[in-house]
Amino acid sequence: MSHMVILTGAGVSAESGLGTFRDKDGLWTKYDLNEVATPEGFARNPDLVHEFYNARRANCQNAQPNAAHTALARLQTKYRGRVTIVTQNVDDLHERGGASEVIHMHGELSGALCAICDHRWAAPRVMSPTDHCPACDSPATRPDIVWFGEMPYRMDEIYAALSExxxxxxxxxxxxxxxxxxxxxxxxAAGVETLELNLEPSSTAGAFDTARFGPATEIVPQWVSELINAP
Known part of the structure; x- marks a missing residue:
C-alpha cells in the first residue's frame, strides 16, 4: 500500500485567522519570543507566558477549519493508500476539519503539562502559574507546547514514516x-517524490521536485481533487 506523509505549517491555518510568525500585526509581534516561547522565559515570567498562550488558545477556539483542512481530511478518507499528517501547528483545526491520523510535533494548545512529573491533561481555556498538577499537585503547570530549544514530539514515529x-x-x-x-x-535521500504547496517559495523550495504556489484554501483542495479522481 502506498504511503504519503504531509507536513503542514502555519500557512495552512493562516486563512482561518491564526497568524504566522511573519504577520506584521499578528499576535506574535506583540511579544518577544525569547520571553514567551522558551523554557528560560517561562522560568523568568510564567504569568507572561500563560497570558500569551491563553490568548493563542482563545484565538484557536474561535477559529474554524478552512478548505485546506477539510480537503486533507477528505484525502485521508478517499486516497487509495495511507496518509499521515505531521503538523508544526499547535491548533486542532486538522482534527476539527475531519482528519484522523495527525502527529503534532510541536504540541497542542489544548494540552497542559506538568513541568515536574510530565503528566499531561486537557488544558482549561485559561491557565495560570498557580494551577496544580492533578497527578503530583505541584504548581508547575505549563502549556503542552514544544518551545525553542526543546525536542519536538514523536520524532521516532515521524522518521519511521519518512523511511517508508x-x-x-x-x-x-x-x-x-x-x-x-x-x-x-x-x-x-530515500529517493522519494517531493512536492511543495505554499503561498510562496519556502527557504527549502529548491529541494522539492515540484511545487505549486497560491493560497492554501485554493491549491490544496485542487491538488486533493486531482489525486482522488486520478484513474
Missing amino acids: VDLFVAIGTSGNVYPAAGFVAEAR
Whole structure:
C-alpha cells in the first residue's frame, strides 16, 4: 500500500485567522519570543507566558477549519493508500476539519503539562502559574507546547514514516524551523517524490521536485481533487 506523509505549517491555518510568525500585526509581534516561547522565559515570567498562550488558545477556539483542512481530511478518507499528517501547528483545526491520523510535533494548545512529573491533561481555556498538577499537585503547570530549544514530539514515529513513504508533501511551511525543514532532504535521500504547496517559495523550495504556489484554501483542495479522481 502506498504511503504519503504531509507536513503542514502555519500557512495552512493562516486563512482561518491564526497568524504566522511573519504577520506584521499578528499576535506574535506583540511579544518577544525569547520571553514567551522558551523554557528560560517561562522560568523568568510564567504569568507572561500563560497570558500569551491563553490568548493563542482563545484565538484557536474561535477559529474554524478552512478548505485546506477539510480537503486533507477528505484525502485521508478517499486516497487509495495511507496518509499521515505531521503538523508544526499547535491548533486542532486538522482534527476539527475531519482528519484522523495527525502527529503534532510541536504540541497542542489544548494540552497542559506538568513541568515536574510530565503528566499531561486537557488544558482549561485559561491557565495560570498557580494551577496544580492533578497527578503530583505541584504548581508547575505549563502549556503542552514544544518551545525553542526543546525536542519536538514523536520524532521516532515521524522518521519511521519518512523511511517508508512514496510521496512527501510540505504545505504552508516556511522551511526555516528544524528539524521539520530537513524532512524534505530525508525524503529525497530515500529517493522519494517531493512536492511543495505554499503561498510562496519556502527557504527549502529548491529541494522539492515540484511545487505549486497560491493560497492554501485554493491549491490544496485542487491538488486533493486531482489525486482522488486520478484513474
